[in-house]
Amino acid sequence: xxxxxxxRQGPPSRRSRAAVWRKMEPLPPTRALPGEHKILSAFGCxxxxxxxxxxxxxxxxAAGGGQLVGRRLRVARDAFLYRSGDAVNGLFYAVRYGSFxxxxxxxxxxxxxxxxxxxxxxxxxDAIGLRQHSCxxxxxxxxxxxxxxxxxxxxxxxxxxxxxxxxxxxxxxxIAREQYLAMLLRNxxxxxxxxxxLLHLSWRYAARGYSASQFRLAMSRIDIADLLGLTPESVSRxxxxxxxxxxxxxxxxxxxxxDAAGLKAVVVGEGEGDATPxxxxxxxxxxxxETLPDTGQQ
Amino acid sequence: xxxxxSPILLAAGASTNAKPSCAxxxxxxxxxxxxxxxxxxxxxxxxxxxxxxxxxxxHLFQMNEPVHDRLYVLRSGHSKTxxxxxxxxxxxxxxxxxxxxxxxDAIGLRQQRGxxxALSDCExxxxxxxxxxxxxxxxxxxxxWLRTLLSKELSRQQNATQLxxxxxxxxxxxxxxxxxxxxxxxxxxxxxxxHLPMTRQEIGDFLGLTAATISRLLLQFKRAxxxxxxxxxLVVLDHAGLRAIAQGGDAAAAPAQRQxx
Numbered sequence: 001x002x003x004x005x006x007x008r009q010g011p012p013s014r015r016s017r018a019a020v021w022r023k024m025e026p027l028p029p030t031r032a033l034p035g036e037h038k039i040l041s042a043f044g045c046x047x048x049x050x051x052x053x054x055x056x057x058x059x060x061x062a063a064g065g066g067q068l069v070g071r072r073l074r075v076a077r078d079a080f081l082y083r084s085g086d087a088v089n090g091l092f093y094a095v096r097y098g099s100f101x102x103x104x105x106x107x108x109x110x111x112x113x114x115x116x117x118x119x120x121x122x123x124x125x126d127a128i129g130l131r132q133h134s135c136x137x138x139x140x141x142x143x144x145x146x147x148x149x150x151x152x153x154x155x156x157x158x159x160x161x162x163x164x165x166x167x168x169x170x171x172x173x174x175i176a177r178e179q180y181l182a183m184l185l186r187n188x189x190x191x192x193x194x195x196x197x198l199l200h201l202s203w204r205y206a207a208r209g210y211s212a213s214q215f216r217l218a219m220s221r222i223d224i225a226d227l228l229g230l231t232p233e234s235v236s237r238x239x240x241x242x243x244x245x246x247x248x249x250x251x252x253x254x255x256x257x258x259d260a261a262g263l264k265a266v267v268v269g270e271g272e273g274d275a276t277p278x279x280x281x282x283x284x285x286x287x288x289x290e291t292l293p294d295t296g297q298q
Numbered sequence: 299x300x301x302x303x304s305p306i307l308l309a310a311g312a313s314t315n316a317k318p319s320c321a322x323x324x325x326x327x328x329x330x331x332x333x334x335x336x337x338x339x340x341x342x343x344x345x346x347x348x349x350x351x352x353x354x355x356x357h358l359f360q361m362n363e364p365v366h367d368r369l370y371v372l373r374s375g376h377s378k379t380x381x382x383x384x385x386x387x388x389x390x391x392x393x394x395x396x397x398x399x400x401x402x403d404a405i406g407l408r409q410q411r412g413x414x415x416a417l418s419d420c421e422x423x424x425x426x427x428x429x430x431x432x433x434x435x436x437x438x439x440x441x442x443w444l445r446t447l448l449s450k451e452l453s454r455q456q457n458a459t460q461l462x463x464x465x466x467x468x469x470x471x472x473x474x475x476x477x478x479x480x481x482x483x484x485x486x487x488x489x490x491x492x493h494l495p496m497t498r499q500e501i502g503d504f505l506g507l508t509a510a511t512i513s514r515l516l517l518q519f520k521r522a523x524x525x526x527x528x529x530x531x532l533v534v535l536d537h538a539g540l541r542a543i544a545q546g547g548d549a550a551a552a553p554a555q556r557q558x559x
Contacts, residue, residue, distance in 0.1 A: 104456060106464035107473040108545040114456055126453040129333075129446030134453070150445060151438075161435040165406075168431070171448035172405035178455040179391050179403055179411070183381060185462035186389060186506035229463040268384050 037079070040072040040144070053208055054094055054120040055148065055166065068163070070147035072096065081123060081137040081145060084111070088133055091147050092124035098143020099218040103136040111136055113226035115181070116219055119208055122148075125174055140218045185229055193228040194238045195266035198248070202257055213260070217253040242266075318349050318373065318421070325485060328397025329371050333443050341440060345429045349373065352422050358400060358414035365407055367427045370400040375420030376495035381412045390503040392458060393417070393496055395481050402451045417495045462506050465546055470505045471515045472544040475525065479534055489537070494530040519543075 045051050045068060055068060070091070075081050081093065081100065097119045104114035114135065117123055127133050128150045153164045184196050206212035217224075221239075225232040242248045247263050249256040257263065320326050320339040330342060347368075352358060358370055361382055377394045391412055394400060400414050405427060434441040461473055483489035494501075498516075499509040519525045524540045526533040534540065 104460050106460050107469060108464065110464075112460060112463055114460060126449055126456055128449035129442065130449075151442065153441060153445070164434060164441060165431060168444065168448060169406040171445070171452060172403055172407075175448070175452050175455050176403040176411055178452060178459055182455065182459040182462060183389055183391060185459065186503065226463075 037076075037081075038074040040074060045069060048096065050094075050096055050120045050208075055163065055170075068148060068152055069094070070149060073145050073147065075100075075139040075143050075145060077139055077141050077143075079139055081139065082133050083136045084132075084134050086133045088124065088127045088130055090150050092122055092128065092150055093145040094148055095119050095121050095123065096144040096146055098145075099140045100137050100143065101140055101219060101223055103138070104134065113223055115178075115227065116140070116223075118204055118218075122170060122174070125171060140223075189269070190228070190230050190234050191238055191241070192267050192269060193230065194224070194235060195242070195247075195263045197224065197228060198242075198255070198257065199260065199263050199267065202260070212257070214254075214256040217255055319343050320346075323373055325373060325397030328484065329399075331443070331446075333439065333446065338439070341433055341437070345425050345433060346423045347426050347429075349421065349423050352377075352416040352420040354416055354418050356416050358416065358420075358422060359410050361411070361413040362409045363413075365401065365404050365410055368401060369405075369425040369427050369430065370414070371423045371425065372396045372398055372400070373421035373423055376417040377414050377420060378417055378496060378500060379412045379414045388503070390500055392455075393500075393504065396485055399447065399451065402448060467505075467507050467511050468515050468518065468543055469546050470507065471501075471512065472519075472524075472540050474501065474505060475519075475532070475534065476537070476540055476544055479537075489534065491531070491533040494532055497530075 045054070048054070073081070073093075075098070084103075084105065095117055099119070100117045100121075100123060102114045102117065102123070103111035106112045117137075123137055123145065124133065124135075126135065153167055180200075184193055188196075201217075202212045202215065205215050219227075221235045222232045224230075225235045228235070239248070239250055242263070243250050245262070247257070247259045247266070249258055316322050320330065320342045321336065323329070326339070330339070334342070352375070358377060372394055374396045377400065379391045379394070379400065380388045381391055383389050394414075401410070403412070404410050430440075430444065434444045461470055464470070464473075478494075479489040479492065482492045496504075497509075498512040501507075502509045502512045505512075516525070516527050519540070520527060522536075522539060522543075524534070524536045524543070526535055
């Protein structure tokens with residue numbers, strides 16, 4: 001945990017980040033999953049504030065909702081919910097509150113950031129039917145999750161048909177979201193990626209009943225950079241640039257979107273790159289190399 | 299037009315006289331997996347509304363077309379899915395082979411999110427999502443099968459996304475070729491030589507690179523004696539060498555990879 005804290009607070013230079021990766025690389029499979037977390041008594045979905053957007057939202061009713069979830073786990077900030085190699089045990093998790101980040105191994109076997117999950121998002125959806133998790137999930141803040149058994153869609157549950165359909169919709173949306181993220185990483189400039197990321201985040205907060213224009217970034221600049229395939233420096237510089245252009249207001253991690261339409265224009269690729277050169281051409285970013293126009297030289 | 303039929307299409311025995319069913323499908327081990335016992339194949343046969351052939355270059359569905367509650371599986375052949383961006387330019391979002399599903403990202407939606415186009419002549423099974431859902435409601439194994447299918451597709455998509463973040467162009471392309479080779483092997487072909495169903499431009503779009511880079515990388519891999527390529531026919535000469543490139547040439551990363559696999 002201390003390592004991750006160091007990663008969070010350390011200077012956002014590329015060298016330090018490489019050092020953090022090297023330290024993080026061996027993620028030994030552990031089995032002591034629940035022992036690390038405070039286990040709370042199951043909490044009826046009927047009383048949960050997230051019931052409007054979480055699994056019971058399909059109208060399966062208060063009667064059935066309580067049986068759907070197993071235990072509640074409280075996960076401290078920077079603690080692992082599960083690590084790659086951990087047993088799945090037929091479970092996935094619904095985030096009750098808080099936020100998480102997911103790491104997935106890349107082609108070289110190094111864990112890389114793959115996504116952020118907020119309240120009422122599901123974790124472990126990619127491991128249904130598998131024995132072992134291939135992702136590692138870390139809490140970004142003190143959070144709580146509910147355990148759901150993936151076969152509970154069938155047994156015990158009165159309204160399983162509706163619930164099952166709702167759940168398939170959740171999985172389908174998750175696939176589409178991942179496709180969108182992939183689309184964002186192909187042939188787009190850094191400013192387009194960051195603007196789309198901010199808009200997407202705002203939209204996700206709005207869908208959960210929070211303010212769409214004012215929120216606190218749960219994730220560090222380093223995490224955002226990893227997700228978008230950029231360097232932390234360009235994320236910081238772009239945030240500053242957006243601020244200068246009056247698109248956002250930024251104080252530490254508190255962000256307010258002042259001009260969502262302007263951000264949308266950036267995503268589409270308007271108005272940027274004419275007055276100032278595209279930001280990716282200034283530094284030679286190692287990770288963001290795919291955004292550079294390819295010169296055909298190795 | 300010099301059209302090379304893909305080895306898969308030939309292997310699938312497209313001209314057999316038997317009525318196509320799940321039992322005589324060459325890709326049923328990928329589509330239905332081992333979860334489904336052979337005697338239950340009839341359940342899936344009944345979900346298939348129709349089976350038809352799609353010629354190369356034909357669209358399976360267009361962007362924003364009504365979904366009509368349909369899912370599709372390729373019985374044979376290859377396809378690509380793409381989105382059109384605001385400039386009307388094609389953005390490739392994936393390639394599919396026999397046994398793989400299309401339309402899983404549009405379940406419960408009215409309109410297709412993207413478009414799908416046949417890269418070679420394809421046989422397609424059109425599945426009624428409503429019937430599939432009903433079967434999943436009634437039978438526990440079918441429900442579990444459908445959940446796993448969606449979960450696997452999510453995992454596959456996450457891997458595709460991860461490929462875009464990870465490192466250099468040659469790494470991405472090497473991983474792409476290895477995955478392709480593995481996919482051909484899984485379908486009963488040889489992992490060492492295959493015919494690329496997609497153009498260099500399409501591969502470039504998919505990996506966030508240019509067609510010129512793909513051609514240059516192919517030449518680079520040829521010089522390193524990892525692959526041999528003639529047109530779209532590809533021979534993988536050195537799997538280990540390709541894997542080393544995929545892992546970024548980082549020797550320290552290799553044991554970690556093996557441990558995970």
